[in-house]
Amino acid sequence: MLKNSYTNFAELQHKEKEKIDYSITAYYRNPDIAVLAIHGGNIEPGTSEIAVALGEKLNASTYLFEGLKQRNNQILHITSNLFDEPIGVRIASNAMTNLSIHGHYDIHNALVYIGGRDEAYKSLIEHSLNQAGFQTDDAPRHLSGMCERNLTNLSKTGEGVQLELSTKLRKSFFKEDNFTRKNRKNQSELLNRFVRALEKATISYKQNFYS
Numbered sequence: 001m002l003k004n005s006y007t008n009f010a011e012l013q014h015k016e017k018e019k020i021d022y023s024i025t026a027y028y029r030n031p032d033i034a035v036l037a038i039h040g041g042n043i044e045p046g047t048s049e050i051a052v053a054l055g056e057k058l059n060a061s062t063y064l065f066e067g068l069k070q071r072n073n074q075i076l077h078i079t080s081n082l083f084d085e086p087i088g089v090r091i092a093s094n095a096m097t098n099l100s101i102h103g104h105y106d107i108h109n110a111l112v113y114i115g116g117r118d119e120a121y122k123s124l125i126e127h128s129l130n131q132a133g134f135q136t137d138d139a140p141r142h143l144s145g146m147c148e149r150n151l152t153n154l155s156k157t158g159e160g161v162q163l164e165l166s167t168k169l170r171k172s173f174f175k176e177d178n179f180t181r182k183n184r185k186n187q188s189e190l191l192n193r194f195v196r197a198l199e200k201a202t203i204s205y206k207q208n209f210y211s
Helices: 009-015 047-058 086-094 119-131 167-172 189-209
Strands: 022-027 030-041 060-067 097-104 111-116 135-138 160-166
Touching: 022 086, 030 047, 030 086, 030 189, 047 060, 047 097, 047 189, 060 086, 097 119, 097 167, 097 189, 111 119, 111 167, 119 135, 119 160, 119 189, 160 167
Parallel strands: 030 060, 030 097, 097 160, 111 135
Antiparallel strands: 022 060, 111 160
């Protein structure tokens, strides 16, 4: 848990103002696979943009919890194991599996850590990302996404995938290589390639397991 961050949504909601300090966005679509960005906006910049783009391509249910503060957005970082905002929990729980997009701090390596309990989906994502030229690795223990309480694993199957994208990789998804809200609309072709790789893996997963 990050120092001085909230431990549950009720605690956050009591201190912070919706639409000023944070926002919640939900797209209710095909619930087979839900795409989640629970640390979006200014908390882990770049994760919302990936989730929105992928959710649209897949016509998948999509959930965003986004930090809107000018500074100190890390206080809004409720860990995945404790994240209990009701709309997000409902979307995750209605899915057969979830894909949760996160960011970890690493300015030196353009790397994606792959975690979560859905081994089949993880394998397809790893293969597809590697084919598209992205570097991946198994998530270290503190980012593993293996806890059954982790939002990504609250699906009907009790499984999901958690991706942790490094700072360097996320910055490369935007043309001016920075995380300002304005520049996050200025997306690079690399972001499109990343989303297409996730789309390819997800389509293959659904064909093999839910067709």
